[in-house]
Amino acid sequence: MKRILLLLAIAGIVSCQSTHQEKTGVTIFENATVYDGNGNKLENANIIVSGGRIECVGECDTPQGASVVDLSGKFVTPGIVDAHVHFFQTGFFDSRPDAMDLREIFPTIETYGYQASYPERYYEAYLKSGVTAVYDVGGMPWSIELQEKCENDLSAPHVAAAGPLITPASPERIEIFNNPVEKVMVHLSDAETGKRTVRYNSSLGSTGIKIWGVAIDDPEFISNLTEVANEVERTGNKLIVHSTPLAQAKAALGLGARLLVHSVEDQVVDEEFIQLALENNTYYNPTMIVSRGYLNATKAVLGDGFDFQDPNRVIDDKTVKMISEAPEYAYLVDTAALRSSLPRRENRLAMRDSIMAANALKLHQNGVKLVVGTDAGNPGTLHGVSIFNEMEAMQRAGISAEDLIVIATRNGAETMERATDFGTIENGKMADLIVLEKDPGVDISAMRSVLQVMRGGKMIQVKN
Numbered sequence: 204m205k206r207i208l209l210l211l212a213i214a215g216i217v218s219c220q221s222t223h224q225e226k227t228g229v230t231i232f233e234n235a236t237v238y239d240g241n242g243n244k245l246e247n248a249n250i251i252v253s254g255g256r257i258e259c260v261g262e263c264d265t266p267q268g269a270s271v272v273d274l275s276g277k278f279v280t281p282g283i284v285d286a287h288v289h290f291f292q293t294g295f296f297d298s299r300p301d302a303m304d305l306r307e308i309f310p311t312i313e314t315y316g317y318q319a320s321y322p323e324r325y326y327e328a329y330l331k332s333g334v335t336a337v338y339d340v341g342g343m344p345w346s347i348e349l350q351e352k353c354e355n356d357l358s359a360p361h362v363a364a365a366g367p368l369i370t371p372a373s374p375e376r377i378e379i380f381n382n383p384v385e386k387v388m389v390h391l392s393d394a395e396t397g398k399r400t401v402r403y404n405s406s407l408g409s410t411g412i413k414i415w416g417v418a419i420d421d422p423e424f425i426s427n428l429t430e431v432a433n434e435v436e437r438t439g440n441k442l443i444v445h446s447t448p449l450a451q452a453k454a455a456l457g458l459g460a461r462l463l464v465h466s467v468e469d470q471v472v473d474e475e476f477i478q479l480a481l482e483n484n485t486y487y488n489p490t491m492i493v494s495r496g497y498l499n500a501t502k503a504v505l506g507d508g509f510d511f512q513d514p515n516r517v518i519d520d521k522t523v524k525m526i527s528e529a530p531e532y533a534y535l536v537d538t539a540a541l542r543s544s545l546p547r548r549e550n551r552l553a554m555r556d557s558i559m560a561a562n563a564l565k566l567h568q569n570g571v572k573l574v575v576g577t578d579a580g581n582p583g584t585l586h587g588v589s590i591f592n593e594m595e596a597m598q599r600a601g602i603s604a605e606d607l608i609v610i611a612t613r614n615g616a617e618t619m620e621r622a623t624d625f626g627t628i629e630n631g632k633m634a635d636l637i638v639l640e641k642d643p644g645v646d647i648s649a650m651r652s653v654l655q656v657m658r659g660g661k662m663i664q665v666k667n
């Protein structure tokens with residue numbers, strides 16, 4: 204036993220040394236067009252990376268012994284932040300049996316067990332999509348542990364995580380998400396239960412306390428939620444809220460919500476909403492593509508194919524297999540009913556899309572800070588690669604590509620409470636950056652042309 208421990212210790216030292224080596228080398232990137240994440244575009248700029256950090260940006264002399272990388276004609280931005288993901292979800296219905304029940308093939312308890320034991324499965328998809336940081340805004344307690352684990356692993360994105368959610372949804376409705384050992388949802392039965400959840404998540408180190416739904420017509424719930432909000436304030440944590448009707452979202456802002464993880468979907472936001480968001484310094488994550496993802500995943504089961512792009516083959520094999528075999532699950536559902544529901548769902552989505560787009564643009568124009576978040580893990584919204592679709596949807600809403608670069612990098616780091624570490628290309632920041640073939644300041648789709656990604660000074664080749 205001792206010998207095994209010794210061998211493990213040696214292996215640990217070796218792997219630490221190799222990580223250390225990656226971080227101590229000095230590299231200079233030369234002649235790039237750099238978007239620094241603060242809204243500046245620097246032509247013919249150099250970037251020096253040393254010890255995993257950025258040491259110089261702009262006009263920099265080549266340090267002796269530095270490896271030189273010529274980026275003439277190439278573009279550099281900070282690493283992207285996906286500010287809305289869920290590691291407990293797979294990107295398909297096996298982790299959302301409430302939306303489509305495939306439990307005969309995929310028992311939920313086993314799916315959730317696998318997600319807990321192997322979150323590494325998504326790291327490559329994130330990094331090779333240029334995403335160097337993610338915010339898990341709701342999951343099992345183990346998601347909070349990823350914060351520390353991933354921070355010290357240059358093969359993983361940085362993670363911030365909120366942990367289990369507090370919700371007005373009934374115990375019967377949320378039972379399907381929970382298991383006898385761990386919960387992802389806590390029913391707010393009384394103020395004390397909510398306050399204890401806040402204290403527990405906070406003591407685990409959660410970045411935020413997430414509320415799933417604000418039942419404004421239930422005075423008892425609102426009274427309990429107010430006590431929860433006060434406890435969040437008292438513990439020095441912050442409130443994250445999922446609420447899509449305008450009245451609910453306003454109530455969330457009234458309680459001090461600092462991050463709204465979904466669009467207001469029922470109507471265009473008004474002046475009162477904008478003022479509340481500005482006063483709170485609330486970040487607004489439009490999360491525009493996730494509902495269409497559910498529809499695409501449904502169509503996959505109906506045999507219509509699954510609409511996603513993965514030219515660099517970054518999605519893990521298990522996910523690809525599950526999606527490609529989707530038509531084989533059709534015997535578990537009422538295919539005729541599902542197919543006849545498609546036009547109605549398409550219409551509803553089209554209406555909702557236009558309200559979400561109008562709200563994202565209006566809030567952006569009025570100075571409310573947006574972030575980019577995909578809700579990855581939900582059916583049809585795959586970890587990593589979905590980031591491009593989300594940024595493109597925000598661009599279609601009328602937000603300029605140059606503004607989107609800031610939204611997708613610096614703003615995301617701010618909402619993760621990591622802006623002093625990453626999110627911009629500035630002296631002293633961690634060397635998290637991406638090299639692109641095409642100009643993302645002209646069209647945000649250029650983010651798809653990612654060639655290389657650097658996380659903490661470690662370079663990852665995406666395309667040769």
Ligand SMILES: [Zn+2]
Nearest residue numbers: 287289341578
């Ligand atoms: Zn979500």
